[in-house]
Amino acid sequence: MDKLNLTHHISQKFNEELEDVRNRVLAMGGLVEQQIVDALRALTEGDSELGRAIEQHDFKVNQFEVSIDEECSRILARRQPAASDLRLILAIIKTITDLERIGDEAEKIGRFAARLAEQERPNTNYREIEHLGNHVRTMLHDALDAFARLDAEAAVRVAKEDERVDGEYDALSRQSITFMMEDPRTIRRVLDVMWSARALERIGDHAKNICEYVIYLVRGKDVRHSGFEAMEREVLERN
């Protein structure tokens, strides 16, 4: 499957640089994944301290973004990569932007979690949002796996999950509206839950974007805004 010959370069050094920057992107991805896990835990366990800790860790994600960005522009300027190397660099630049946004969304959830932890908890204990959260987290995990393995088929599968995440989000928002109508005193709290769900849904979208970059990187074809059918066709046809 590897048209991307990351390991066969005339310049050993260039090769190492590419491999290194790819590693850093995945390390950043791991950090962001952990942020989501922590945010969800803060939300479901009502741990306000953990919620606030996420805010403090966000700067690490930002640092990653800045340093990877710098490294990419350095490689672009010095090595002037072509073909698959160029696609790799472009995909990385886009991926880190999405990862950074995911980090911001996780931070947001952490903030809401800290606020919700100080209020009375409903007897469902936010289980419904936990389900959505785990779904989104798995999506991001699989998207990063697809990036690590340069696996376009897996990327399509993950991107497809986004529809189900959107469906879950819709169901959750309908449920929230019912809660608010039943008892207006809960509006403030339910709104916070809604915003957290919204943030999770956005994370799903970003994970889908990352999948599109993976397809672009492996197949050399831009599949953004083209729908799943086109995406699937593109990936499956070539096999």
Next chain:
Amino acid sequence: MNPGWRQEVLTFLFLLLLAIIGGLVFRHTFAWLFLSAGVYLTWHVINLYRLDRWLRRGRQFATPSSLGVWGEIFNHFYRLRRRDRERKRRIAYLLREFRNSTSAMPDGVVVLDALWEIIWFNDAASRLLGLRPGQDLGRRIGNLIRHPDFVGYLRHANFEEPLDIPAPAAPGVRIALRVVPYGSDQRLLLARDVTRLYRLEEMRRDFVANASHELRSPLTVVSGYLDAMRADARLEGDWGAPLAEMEHQMQRMSDIIKDLLELSRLETEAREAPFAPVDVPSLLQRIQREALALGYGPRDVAVEIGEPLWILGSDAELYSAFSNLVFNAMRYTPDSGGVRIRWQADGDGALLSVSDTGVGIAPEHIPRLTERFYRVDRSRSRDSGGTGLGLAIVKHVLQRHAAELNVESEPGKGSVFSCRFPLDRVTREARIA
């Protein structure tokens, strides 16, 4: 001489004889010699060709058969190949057995090369770590296991302690990862399911936390009554001394519970302390004032600030660690002695040291100092009012700040407790992180 060569020599002599006889009978001796040499040479060339063809094909097991020395050579080749095949079969068998046995192992095993690329892994590894057979060979392990702790573990390359993380592929499972270098630049990554141990540990922590919490409320009630009784003038005479002692012990108990709760809080929280800027110089000055107000220990307590460095960490935790070190020094130093608190830059990082001219600690006790309730001298320290948990708290706080505790001491002369903070926890001013 072996039969092959004998046959060869005989053939050669026979051809030579034939040529000489032919020459004697029909003249043209040279032509006859030439002819027989030609025949002899052709035979060799034909056999060489057959050997070459056989070697080239490689797959054909049986060698061609021939006479004379060629027969001998073919035989040798045949035997060599057979021995080779035998050996190959044995090695393949051993390898298969080895892989089968490692596959059956409940622990995950991943073989890595010098660049951390995956060479081989067993079934348990693919189950615990989510690696895919075939597809993931040659990929870097850090790209597939991306937990920040693991990435940091690989980067720091300090593999003495195993690393505990949630299993990436199996929900609810905790694994302990360990890297073992072997051979020339190869590494084994061992993944072990420690869910049960982790749960036990969790239960122990919860137990200590809950027990201390439950003990606190009755204690508050009793100490409330004690206060009231102490204030009662009627009980002053006979009961004055016992009541004072009771209050003293009550204070000790509540100190111990406070420290236990603090410890269990440190244990349950995330492995890393937050990165909030902490003004260490003013923190140390505050501790100095409090130390002088303790009511025991020397009057000579000095703070020396080498450089006004700040730490990125948790204010409350650092306060409790540093004050524990300083109050300990106060406790074990005679009134005529002195306590020095130094804060300075140190190579790559920052160093806090608390030195005293107190009783000192014998070297055999130093490694165990941070154990809970470990006492160097049982009778002594209890009088002095320590809880026995101070240094355990210090150790935990420092761990969470990636700092190291170092103890140097000489009995009778005094001790130096120093904490070294790494560069990424140190900052020059109140930069908002």
